[in-house]
Each structure stands twice: as structure tokens, then as C-alpha cells.
Amino acid sequence: MADDRGPEIGSAEVARRMAVLRPHLIDGVPLARVAADAGIPIRTVRRWIARYRADGPAGLARPPRPESGKRTFPKELVELIEGMALLKPPPSIATIHRRITGLAGNAGWRASTAPTSASTITSARMWRASARSSTTPPATSSC
Structure with missing residues (x-):
């Protein structure tokens, strides 16, 4: 089912991602160490940082899938x-x-x-x- 709502900034997912990024954003801890401490691939953490810088906390919410709720076959x-x-x-x-x-x-x-x-x-x-x-x-x- 397609969801027309925007990202939920107060969601647990956004809060968890912010908690992972906080040491880097506030204390300047290198991203590699933040990623290793959280057990998350560095590429994922870099993607989160880029989305946070572009859109703020809303950028940390999982984006909706464009094909969600639609049949994609002929x-x-x-x-x-x-x-x-x-x-x-x-x-x-x-x-x-x-x-x-x-x-x-x-x-x-x-x-x-x-x-x-x-x-x-x-x-x-x-x-x-x-x-x-x-x-x-x-x-x-x-x-």
C-alpha cells in the first residue's frame, strides 16, 4: 500500500541514525570510527551524513519506494x-x-x-x- 505521508522525523529509525551520527557531528569523531563502533558499513554512514546535511533530520528517514503499491509487470x-x-x-x-x-x-x-x-x-x-x-x-x- 502506498504511503503519501512524508518521512516521520520523530521515528525510532531517525533517532537511531542520529545517535550513530551524533559523535561525528558534535565531537568530530571520524566517520570510520563511528561506523565501526555502530557496526554499520562506512558507505551507509556516509550516505546518512550526506542526506542529513542536505535535508536535516528528515533526510535520515527511509525514503518511500517509488514502486510501492503499484504493479510493475505488463x-x-x-x-x-x-x-x-x-x-x-x-x-x-x-x-x-x-x-x-x-x-x-x-x-x-x-x-x-x-x-x-x-x-x-x-x-x-x-x-x-x-x-x-x-x-x-x-x-x-x-x-
Whole structure:
């Protein structure tokens, strides 16, 4: 699920990163020693310092992933999954996922993960069930 909120400056993650960086920022302790004392790779500490200097404490919050909450595989693949989900008798989610993975590889597409396939299949089946229950019988004419 996509999160539209900004970084939480008061989060525990930001506080932990600030605690790691504080000796360097206040006392001038070399970054290599700060990283070693915290057991964090120097590259990560350098990245945190750069983000802190650019954006202040807000820069220490983990940035949101741009693809979060979005499907990143082709629409055709989604339609294929949905079509297979609506077959009679309905194949299992595992069967559909195995078939889709093979087809995606042959087409040169990035394959769906099992949870994403399951979510797509469940949505298609729920849509079919709700469409079936919401249809009203045609009105009969009285002649």
C-alpha cells in the first residue's frame, strides 16, 4: 500500500541514525570510527551524513519506494492471470502461478511473485462473485 505521508522525523529509525551520527557531528569523531563502533558499513554512514546535511533530520528517514503499491509487470500478464482465475473449474492459485511464470519467461516479461499472483487471482474471483450476486434478473413483461 502506498504511503503519501512524508518521512516521520520523530521515528525510532531517525533517532537511531542520529545517535550513530551524533559523535561525528558534535565531537568530530571520524566517520570510520563511528561506523565501526555502530557496526554499520562506512558507505551507509556516509550516505546518512550526506542526506542529513542536505535535508536535516528528515533526510535520515527511509525514503518511500517509488514502486510501492503499484504493479510493475505488463497489463497483459494481469489479464492472463485474471482470465485463468475465472476458468471453470477454477485452477489452484499455485497452478496459475506456475503457468504464468513459464509464460512470462517465454514472453520476456518479469514474472509476477506468488503473493502478487494470489492477490490478482483473489480479486478476479471476488469480482466475479460480486458481479454474479449483484445482477438482477431481467424484468418480465406482462402481456
